Amino acid sequence: MGHQYLAIYWRDMLRFVRFRALLFSSLVQPALWMAFFGIAMTSSFDRLSSLAPVPEGAIAIPYLTFMAAGVMALTTLFTTLFGGMGLLFDKLWGLMREILASPAPRSHILFGISLSGITKSFIQVIIIMAFGLLLGVQFFVGKGPAAIALSVTGILLFVAVFAIGFLLLSSTIAITMESPESMQAVMTLLSLPLFFVSNALYPAESFPPFLQAATALNPLTYLVTGIRYFAIGPDFFALGHHYVYTATDVFSAFLALAFFAAVMFSLALRTINHAVVN
Amino acid sequence: MxxxxxxxxxxxxxxxxxxxxxxxxxxxxxxxxxxxxxxxxxxxxxxxxxxxxxxxxxxxxxxxxxxxxxxxxxxxxxxxxxxxxxxxxxxxxxxxxxxxxxxxxxxxxxxxxxxxxxxxxxxxxxxxxxxxxxxxxxxxxxxxxxxxxxxxxxxxxxxxxxxxxxxxxxxxxxxxxxxxxxxxxxxxxxxxxxxxxxxxxxxxxxxxxxxxxxxxxxxxxxxxDALGQDIISLETGDDVNAAELLRTLPEVKDVRPGMRGFSVTITGNGAACLPPVLERLKGAGISVAAVNVKRPTLDDVFVHFTGREIRG
Structure with a gap:
């Protein structure tokens, strides 16, 4: 395999770093979530959930810790959902022609975009983790450096495979769309149910059955599960719900995300292979 | 080659x-x-x-x-x-x-x-x-x-x-x-x-x-070269009759309407043909508003083959 995808990656990262506003907002935005939404909600949620009795043997965690994992997942979702936008601009401004007319296989466009999207998500997730720990989030409690490194690796693995799926979905939509406005509209429409019908900010276990079923179809749920498992642990109590994750739960969550990524890849590849320059 | x-x-x-x-x-x-x-x-x-x-x-x-x-x-x-x-x-x-x-x-x-x-x-x-x-x-x-x-x-x-x-x-x-x-x-x-x-x-x-x-x-x-030779462009008081009149001259190979007036393709030297052309028009009482003699350009080639100007 050639290395043309590295050219795509290099250019995308160059633009990311060059647009100061973009760089700044993508780094600060998740921190703001944590600082404002997190702290505000924590004070009221923790008051309410202190009413619920903590079962024997379960460790109650503050809401800030619970939602920090959710914010990491949501940030990854939003970043990757718009990660294909660059392709739409490339298409509209004619820049895509240079790439499509080159001998580089079209799959490399997807590889390059995925790689840069993953990089950006990693940077964001690490910032949220660091900022969260600064705010008093109880991640990696009782773990030594090696165990922490392992947990972070686990989190990043989940983020990466989730990011691939949504970056490729976003790329597919970008290649199909004709204007940034319509892409924006589709993305907003998509992001709302993904955002709310998930366990990112509150337990999905208290949803009515049909919403719970929808949650099971939402990739975000699996990402949140993975992050909480590695960051908080397999057994904790939050918002009146006792969470117990087995290794099988986590592994099947990972498989679900990998399946989603694989489906999105074949969809994106099909779309880009049929893309015609006008 | x-x-x-x-x-x-x-x-x-x-x-x-x-x-x-x-x-x-x-x-x-x-x-x-x-x-x-x-x-x-x-x-x-x-x-x-x-x-x-x-x-x-x-x-x-x-x-x-x-x-x-x-x-x-x-x-x-x-x-x-x-x-x-x-x-x-x-x-x-x-x-x-x-x-x-x-x-x-x-x-x-x-x-x-x-x-x-x-x-x-x-x-x-x-x-x-x-x-x-x-x-x-x-x-x-x-x-x-x-x-x-x-x-x-x-x-x-x-x-x-x-x-x-x-x-x-x-x-x-x-x-x-x-x-x-x-x-x-x-x-x-x-x-x-x-x-x-x-x-x-x-x-x-x-x-x-x-x-x-x-x-x-x-x-x-x-x-x-495929076009013939030089071209005389004319604008006259009566383009339709002038064009008909000039078509009968032996040096004239072709007459085509242009954007304004019409143009005459000449076999041979365009400048040398100008006096008899003007003479003929004057004899028929047709006033001449503008005359231009030129070597053919690719524009003329294009007009010749397509019947219209490229920028039209």
Whole structure:
């Protein structure tokens, strides 16, 4: 395999770093979530959930810790959902022609975009983790450096495979769309149910059955599960719900995300292979 | 004559109901500058898109640099350079980065790539702009950068789609100089343009395309010669009768209506024919408002073959 995808990656990262506003907002935005939404909600949620009795043997965690994992997942979702936008601009401004007319296989466009999207998500997730720990989030409690490194690796693995799926979905939509406005509209429409019908900010276990079923179809749920498992642990109590994750739960969550990524890849590849320059 | 580097036979292409290219055949020998001349919408861009593998071949066969466009698109892509009609530069990259990106896209090894970038920047005289963002370049500089990019990978054929569209006269001449220089160094050039002077000044051979069909081919001189000789343009008080009257003169080969007045194609020296022409009109009592004698240009060739002005 050639290395043309590295050219795509290099250019995308160059633009990311060059647009100061973009760089700044993508780094600060998740921190703001944590600082404002997190702290505000924590004070009221923790008051309410202190009413619920903590079962024997379960460790109650503050809401800030619970939602920090959710914010990491949501940030990854939003970043990757718009990660294909660059392709739409490339298409509209004619820049895509240079790439499509080159001998580089079209799959490399997807590889390059995925790689840069993953990089950006990693940077964001690490910032949220660091900022969260600064705010008093109880991640990696009782773990030594090696165990922490392992947990972070686990989190990043989940983020990466989730990011691939949504970056490729976003790329597919970008290649199909004709204007940034319509892409924006589709993305907003998509992001709302993904955002709310998930366990990112509150337990999905208290949803009515049909919403719970929808949650099971939402990739975000699996990402949140993975992050909480590695960051908080397999057994904790939050918002009146006792969470117990087995290794099988986590592994099947990972498989679900990998399946989603694989489906999105074949969809994106099909779309880009049929893309015609006008 | 050297072996053809582009061979097109029976190429046809349609977009839904619209026939864009209607069964054209031509070939371009290695080392030549070949121009595809025609008005907007004549099928030039469609042809160039098929030749550069951006559009699939629907009908006919196309060989570029010895490779079949339909069967071996990868090899074709490796052998060609393209300067697109519209600007295709990332405005937020520098001159150097544009070329670095392109070289990587074509898997050029680092050492060769870096050396070639320096060479190309020197060729198009952008040394001082090396680390300047594309958005701060003038239109002419951007075009030069695109030509440099097209040449990065040492293509056998360089495709130029309307290379001087929208450039000021000075930049146009500058771009022409590069095209000639590149061609002297052995690169075959395939050029589309709707500027007559561009085709006239650059090309070894020209094909005129209109409504998807090639209607005339040859060197600029051959095309002009095919027309007859000089042309007298006249505006008179009564164009219809004046045209009829002059048609009977033995030196007059053809009479055609023009944008204003009409034009008379003369076999022989146009200036020498002027007195008898004016005499004849005066005798018939037709007033003459304007007279112009000129050697035929490619514009006239185009009007002759298509019956209309190219910019119409």
């Amino acid at each position: 050297s072996a053809p580097v582009i061979e097109v036979s029976g190429l046809a292409h349609r977009f839904k109901e619209t026939v864009a290219v209607d069964g054209i055949s031509f070939s371009v020998p290695a080392g030549q500058i070949f121009s595809f001349l025609g008005p907007n919408g004549a099928g030039k861009s469609t042809t160039i898109n098929v030749l550069t593998t951006l559009l699939a071949v629907q009908q006919g066969s196309v060989k570029v640099a010895g490779f079949d466009v339909a069967e071996q698109p990868e090899e074709v892509r490796r052998s060609i350079g393209i300067v697109f009609q519209e600007e295709t530069l990332d405005r937020d990259l520098t001159v150097w980065e544009i070329l670095e990106f392109h070289g990587n896209l074509y898997s050029m090894p680092r050492g060769e790539r870096r050396a070639r970038i320096d060479e190309m920047i020197r060729l198009v005289e952008l040394e001082k702009k090396r680390d300047v963002l594309v958005k701060h370049l003038s239109g002419g500089m951007k075009r030069r950068l695109e030509i440099a990019r097209g040449l990065m990978t040492r293509p056998k054929v360089l495709f130029l789609d309307e290379p001087t569209l929208g450039l000021d006269p000075q930049s146009r001449i500058h771009v022409w100089d590069y095209i000639r220089q590149v061609n002297r160094e052995g690169t075959t050039i395939f050029l589309t343009t709707h500027y007559m002077d561009e085709a006239d000044s650059l090309s070894d051979r020209i094909s005129i395309i209109d409504h998807g069909k090639i209607i005339a081919s040859g060197t600029s001189r051959e095309l002009k």
